[in-house]
Amino acid sequence: MVTSMSIRLPASARREQLLEVALQVFARQGYHGASMNDVADAAGVTKPVVYQHFDSKRDLYLALLDAVGERLLTAIYTATAGATSGKHVTELGFQAYFRWVAHDHDAFLLLFGGGGKADDEFNDAVRKVTAQVAESIKPLIAADIDPEHQRTLAHALVGIAEGASRRLVDNGTDFDPDLLARQVSDMAWAGLRAVSRPPTAAGSNPDSPRRIRRASTR
Amino acid sequence: MVTSMSIRLPASARREQLLEVALQVFARQGYHGASMNDVADAAGVTKPVVYQHFDSKRDLYLALLDAVGERLLTAIYTATAGATSGKHVTELGFQAYFRWVAHDHDAFLLLFGGGGKADDEFNDAVRKVTAQVAESIKPLIAADIDPEHQRTLAHALVGIAEGASRRLVDNGTDFDPDLLARQVSDMAWAGLRAVSRPPTAAGSNPDSPRRIRRASTR
DNA sequence: CATAGAGGTGACCATAGGGTAATCGTGGCG
DNA sequence: CGCCACGATTACCCTATGGTCACCTCTATG
Structure with a gap:
């Protein structure tokens, strides 16, 4: 155009x-x-x-990857800048992500749409973005658990956003980013809270000691 | 070899x-x-x-995608077959997934490692797998919410597994699939529970998500 | 109106790699 | 012991495409 x-x-x-x-x-x-x-x-x-x-096709692609990653990151950063509570941050973060996907459709595909990498340098560029997003998420996770565990959960959250988005993008469905953010962040935040609660209980085993056993069920 | x-x-x-x-x-x-x-x-x-x-390179790749997807699906199905509670299913499901990643390393990369697609047919093959995983997850999610919302959450869960795995695989880190499954499924299950019923204890937020969010929109 | 230089082009090279045709060789079987 | 069929190979074709070179053509400027 x-x-x-x-x-x-x-x-x-x-x-x-x-x-x-x-x-x-x-x-x-x-x-x-x-x-x-x-x-x-x-x-x-x-x-x-x-x-x-x-200079080359790689060069162009890399430049693109870079620009696009930058956009996502700043979108998330600026969006969550003014948030106070963890829950608020979570929702705004997801909102920024999904808005980015909805608006910058092609950017999402380039970064996460399996556009075709198989190249270390490309992978690095993408990994760098997700790693930075994960890093920005880490503070939301209880500081009293194992750092490695923290990182795992942070990446899991990124995965949530990616998974939810991919389905909609692949599907071609139009979607309301804000609604999506609410739905997803509700789940994510509840999950994060639950993890932060029990005193780590690291190395819990089959004979799990005491987790939060909120009876109910379904 | x-x-x-x-x-x-x-x-x-x-x-x-x-x-x-x-x-x-x-x-x-x-x-x-x-x-x-x-x-x-x-x-x-x-x-x-x-x-x-x-017959062709495509043919070979497709056959691979197929075989590999099949393996993941059956791993998850058989693993969760004997589970009773939702929580149990969740943990066993994640366990199967992470074990698969740890053991069938290359398979994970082929399917989710951004190996290089850009092809509708390939994408379909992969999408089909994640869709089926998501489908098998859906029953875990409260039946009383909007089906579209259900699907969103199901795909979010798949994203969790993918996100957590990718970091470790990319990283080259060796990891304990069972530990990972515990960590991640704790979070995921708590998240799912919270969505299925009105915000558990603990002060949530103002615009509490009433159980049924049949948010019209689209 | 001549001209410099930036923006742009057509034609071309070189190579990788998907895919095929013709041929070889060997082990099991009559 | 000969032969056939299956497994495997050599050699080849041909398109697509990354990348380049020499040349053209506007437009601003003195």
Whole structure:
């Protein structure tokens, strides 16, 4: 979309456009499924133009991964900045995530849509993002449990967001990010609280000592 | 591994070996990163042999995806078959999943390691697996909430398993699947319980999520 | 209006890799 | 002991595509 068709553009603008267009192309066709020609075509230019702005296909992809990861992270950071309670942070965090998915659809696909990696450097870029999200989540988790356990749960939370999103994105369903955030964060927060409660009880075994045994059931 | 180096093998055995070897190769190098020659080499044969057993690269990959998904599903099904309480099912389910990851390492990578898809058919195969896992999880979730909400939570649970696993696998860390299952299922189950009934004890938040959130929207 | 230089192009190279055709060799069977 | 069929190989084709080079064409500027 936007401008196109062999219209002359100042370098910086062209670069932006290429990034924008490349995101769409890669998100839809994956790294290997999309050729540099595809990108160029989508931008209404020819291949050499792309190479005037990016050294290689990898370079372009990496730049994209970077930009896109940055967007997600800042979205989450700014959203949760003003929150007070842990529960509030949780909900705002998920909200930011799901809003990002809903709005920056292609970005989600690029990062988590299995677009085609199999490359250490690409994996690192993605891992770095999830790790940072996880890191920002860690404070929500009771500080009195094993750090490794903390990390596990943090990554589990990231997984929640990813899992919930993927289904909707794959499905093509339109969804209300805020509703989703409420539903999911309710579950997540309750889960986190429950974990923080019992005095660690590390190494609990089959003959579990005492967990919170809230009778009820169903 | 196993036999190799130009040793003659009966067709069915060779086929099995090829599947086994191809799993490793694809898991490590991704779909595009691995050539049919790579697969053949890893099996100690030449390309045409591979093509005698599989029509195309896609075909081979699809067969792999299928086999591997099947393994995960049956692992979960059989593991949770004898469970009684919801909590028990949850823990056994996660246990089966994490054991599968720990043991069938390459399988996890193939399915969820972003090995390189960008292909609708491949995506379908993977989606089918997660969908089935999610389906098997759904009964754990309160039946009195919106079905769509149920599905969301089910997929969120799958995301938990995936997120927790990915970190460890990417990290190369060795881990104890059973411990992980306990940690994670504690959180997950608590989360599920909280959703199924009005906020348990402890002051929740203002806009308490009444049990039935038949949030119209969409 | 000449011109420099940035923006852009067409044509091309080189190689990887999916897929196939023709051929070989060996072990079991009559 | 010969032969056939199955397992395997060598050699090859051909398309797609990452990447480059030489050249063109606007437009701003003196």
